Structure formats: structure tokens, C-alpha cells
Amino acid sequence: MNNAAFNITRMRASYGNKEVLKGITITILPNSVTALIGPSGCGKSTFIRSLNRINDLIPSFQISGDIIYRQKDIYGQETDVVELRRRIGMVFQKPNPFPKSIYENIAYGLRIHGLNIKDIIDETVESSLKKAALWDEVKDNLKQNALTLSGGQQQRLCIARTLATQPEALLFDEPCSALDPISTAKIEELIHQLKKSYTIIIVTHNMQQAARVSDYSGFFLLGELVEFGKTQDIFTAPKDKRTEDYITGRFG
Amino acid sequence: MERHLDEKLQELKADILGMGGLVEHAIGASVEALKQLDRDAAEKVIASDKAIDELELAVDEKCLDLLALYQPMAVDLRFITMAMKIATDLERMADLAVDIAQRVIELAGKPLLKPLVDIPQLAMLTQKMTAEALDAFVNSDTQKAKKVILDDRAADALRNRVQEELINKYIAKDSSLIPRAMPLLLIARHLERVCDHATNIAEDVIYMVEAKVVKHHQERLSAPFN
Numbered sequence: 001m002n003n004a005a006f007n008i009t010r011m012r013a014s015y016g017n018k019e020v021l022k023g024i025t026i027t028i029l030p031n032s033v034t035a036l037i038g039p040s041g042c043g044k045s046t047f048i049r050s051l052n053r054i055n056d057l058i059p060s061f062q063i064s065g066d067i068i069y070r071q072k073d074i075y076g077q078e079t080d081v082v083e084l085r086r087r088i089g090m091v092f093q094k095p096n097p098f099p100k101s102i103y104e105n106i107a108y109g110l111r112i113h114g115l116n117i118k119d120i121i122d123e124t125v126e127s128s129l130k131k132a133a134l135w136d137e138v139k140d141n142l143k144q145n146a147l148t149l150s151g152g153q154q155q156r157l158c159i160a161r162t163l164a165t166q167p168e169a170l171l172f173d174e175p176c177s178a179l180d181p182i183s184t185a186k187i188e189e190l191i192h193q194l195k196k197s198y199t200i201i202i203v204t205h206n207m208q209q210a211a212r213v214s215d216y217s218g219f220f221l222l223g224e225l226v227e228f229g230k231t232q233d234i235f236t237a238p239k240d241k242r243t244e245d246y247i248t249g250r251f252g
Numbered sequence: 253m254e255r256h257l258d259e260k261l262q263e264l265k266a267d268i269l270g271m272g273g274l275v276e277h278a279i280g281a282s283v284e285a286l287k288q289l290d291r292d293a294a295e296k297v298i299a300s301d302k303a304i305d306e307l308e309l310a311v312d313e314k315c316l317d318l319l320a321l322y323q324p325m326a327v328d329l330r331f332i333t334m335a336m337k338i339a340t341d342l343e344r345m346a347d348l349a350v351d352i353a354q355r356v357i358e359l360a361g362k363p364l365l366k367p368l369v370d371i372p373q374l375a376m377l378t379q380k381m382t383a384e385a386l387d388a389f390v391n392s393d394t395q396k397a398k399k400v401i402l403d404d405r406a407a408d409a410l411r412n413r414v415q416e417e418l419i420n421k422y423i424a425k426d427s428s429l430i431p432r433a434m435p436l437l438l439i440a441r442h443l444e445r446v447c448d449h450a451t452n453i454a455e456d457v458i459y460m461v462e463a464k465v466v467k468h469h470q471e472r473l474s475a476p477f478n
Contacts, residue, residue: 208323235325237463247325249255 005030005169005199006051011065013046015058020046022223023065028216030168033191033200035210035231038220039246044203047220048171050074051201052088053081069169086113089162093174095154097146097161102129102138105146105157106164113165124164132160133190152183159190170194172202176209188213207247211235219243257322264314264335265390268342271307272386275342278304278349279382279446283375285353286439287368291360294353304346311339330463334456338389341449341456345382348442348449355435355442365422365432371440374410377403378443381450388457398473400454401466407447414440 006028013021020043028034036044046055053074055061067074074084097105106125115121125142129135134156138144146157155175162170172191176184191200191213204210210217211231218228219242227234227243238244245251278297285293315336318324324332381400388397418437422429455467466472 207325211325236329238326244326248328249257 003030004028005070006201007066007068007071009066009068011047011050011063011067013043013050013055013061013063015062016060020223021050021063024225026218026225026228028199028201030199031195031197032215033195033202033213034216034218035214036201036203036218036220037205037207037210037247038226039251040205042220043223044218044220045173048090048173048201048203051169051171052085052090054085054090056081086165087167088169088171089165089167090171090173091155091158091162091175094178095151095158097149097154097157099145099147101143102146102149102157103142106161109161109165128160128164129157131163131194132156133186133193134160150183152179152186155179155183155187156190159187163194167198169199169201172200172204174203174205177205184209207235219246221246257318257324257328260314260318260322261328261331264311264318264332267307267311267314268335268338269386269390271304271311271339271342272382272389274300274304274307275346275349276379276382276386278346279352279379282349282352282356283372283379285356286359286375287372289356289360289364291357294356294360297353298350301346301350304343308339308343312336315339327460330460334460337456338453341452345446345449348446351442352439355439358435359432362432365418365429365436368436370410370414370417371436371443374407374414374440374443377407377410378446378450381407381447385450385453385457388454389460392457392461394458394461397454397457397461401451401470401473404447404451407444411440411444 004027006026008024008026008028011021011024012019020041022043024043024047036047038044049055050063050067051069051074055063063075069084069088073079098108100108103125106128107121110121110124115124126135126139129138134153137153138149138157146154149157155178159170159175176187179187188209191202194200195215202210202213214231216229217231217234219226219234219238219240221242227238227240229239233239234243235247238247278300281293281300282297284290285297315332318332322328381403384396384403385400387393388400415437418433422433423437452467458464458466464472
């Protein structure tokens, strides 16, 4: 599909001899939220980490298949990985702000991408924090150390930091698992807002969260994509018995 | 893996069955009261309705608890939401048994307008459809559920026949017969409405088992499920 954001065909991945993805074929549409669910070790994190090549840092990691983003091969020789990660941003399970000020957390990414004009940086810091629904809470304390923020605020700061470099797609790897329900609700609301402008993929262990935030859902099991479809269908009437058993808590 | 939820779902199923048993009994008793024009039996049907109303509330409450506490998905979600709808249908069926009993009380003590022919037949079909809808629910039997849905046409036809006969042969010819004709006409209508609720239950069973919506889409009954 030409209008797809990600077009993945027969993606296989392994760490050394251990194959963790056994031929994943999936199309991710732009401006939608896709949730990936499945028990621990099913390959869902490896899958999204492969989309912006974070796994490149693991020496034994090997990957094959057609892994296409916007009609470009993510693993192609001409792909600039820094630029790829700017376009496809990632937010991790545990908030990981830099031990710097709130302002610097966002300005840092802009500077390493070569932007040094203070007014533009100021503006981007503000607009990113606004998009991440954090501005009102921190606007008077931008010089404050980011590590003094609450976990939920830190996670939104990490989202703001990712948004600052103007990505097109956002990968969330369990973004709420370390957060309380209020912070979780804020992140979910944010994801809902962000999908108007971004393609979002979220890995989550929280089934209700997947059901709430996503348009499409995929169920991974033992390195295979067992079922993929509209979220509504997956959670009310899954087609595969294994999906049914997993989401109703019969195993997993 | 055995889940705590399974035990709760079994309880819910038992509640629906208990309610179904009472409803079947109420319908049977109202039909029996009609055949005998037995005022006392009709009064008993009316008195028995309260227990069914209370069971409906209990089922609703149980379903809401399960939804809130377990956040069920997929087949569990379908089972619980359909249990709620089925309880509503069963309660309405019991109300219709009460309606029939009230018509019996109106008819009692007066000579019947005519010997009952089609109404007993409709009553038999009503009891059969009710029993089969409940069977379909207990056994997750979609074939039986489909049969109930298809039988509903026969119920409609019988109701129409009773209606036409009473209107054309009696009400239209002699308005003084209206007080004796109307209760019969209404009974046919009540029985047919019971069949509609049995049909609803059957449709809910198909959704519960196959996740296929056949309500308002009878053509889907014959289509293969995918």
C-alpha cells in the first residue's frame, strides 16, 4: 500500500541463534494508533525497536525481510540512522530524561541536529511542551532539573523531547507501565491528540489501554503476529483462539 | 488456566437459567389459566411476577459488577452483555404472561366467544420457542437459536390469523362482541410478543457464540460465518 506509513514484509529477527521474530508481515497506516499486545518475550518490543534501529546497538542482533517506512528501506545502506530516529521517535517504558533542566532536555536534541538560534529553540521548547500537555505545569520553572519532576511529568517531558525534533512517527514501548492512573490517563489523552499529526505504535501489557487508545491492534505470540485487525474487532470478537485465550486471561 | 471469573460466569449462567425456568412456568401457567378460564390460576401468575422482577435486578447487578471488576474481553464480554439483554427479555416475557393472565381474568365468568383453535396452537409454539431459546443459551447451540428465529414467522402468521378472524367475523359485524373479542385478540398479540422476545434471546445467543450480529439482518443466518 502506497499510503502506508510502515510496510513490513516477512520480518525475521534474532539475537545470536535465538530467533525472536519469525516472519512478521504488517501494514501500519499513518495518523492512526496501532497497539501491539502479547505476553513477555513474544517479540513485540523487538519489533518496534527494529523500526528505528535501536536494536542496531546489540552486537548479536540480526534482521531480515522488507522493512519499509514511507517507501524507503529502513535497513538500506543509504539510510541515515540519526535522521531515521529523528523521523521515527521513541518513548520508553521508564522515563529517561537527561539530568539537566527541563529546557535543556528539549533544546539538546535540537542542538545536535544543528539548530543554534535561541529564539527558535525557545519557541520549540514551548510548542513541544504544549503538545505534550506539560507546558502549563512547568512553564515557570524551565530551569528546574528534569529529575525533580514526577514520573508522569518526566514521561511527558520525554514525549516533548521526542516531538521537538519534528518526528513523523512515534514508537511507545510500554509508556505507562511505571505511571499512576492519572498520569496514564494524561498520556493516553495525549496519544489520542497526537495521532492527528503522527503515526503511533504502542506496545502495552495493559489490554484495556490497548483497547482504549488504539485504532488497530496486533497480537504477538512466540515471535509471530497471530492476529491483526481493528481494535474493536480484536477485543470483542477475535478470530484466532489464541488471541481470545490471551485477552480473556486464559493464558499469559 | 482456571480463572476466578469462570466461576462467576457459571453463577451468572445459573441465574439466567433460574429466571428462564420461572418465565417458562409463568407462560405455561398463563396458557393453562386461559384454557380453563381459571381466575385463581391467573391471579397466581400475576403474583409470581415479583420474583422474576427481582431476579432481573440481581442479574443486572451481577453483570455490572463483573464488567467493573474484571473488565472482561472478547467471549467473556459478549457473554456478560448478552446475559444482561437476555435478562431484560425474560423479564418482559414474564410481564406478557401477566398481561395474558389479566386478559383471562377479563374473560373469566363469561362464555367464550368461540372455541379456541389458533390461540392454543400459537401458545404451543410460544412455549416451544421459549424453551428452545433457553436451551440454545445453555448449550451455546446456534443451530437451535437459528431455528427459533425462523419459527418467529409462524408465530406472526398465527397472530395475524387470530386477528383477522376476530375482526372480520365478530368485531366488524357486531360491536357488542368487542368486550369478549378484544381480550382474545390481545392474548394472541401477547403470545406473539413473547415469541419476539424468544427470538431476541436466540439472536443474542448467536452473537454471544459466534460474534455475528443477525438482529435486523436475517439474511446473515444462512451466510457462512467468517
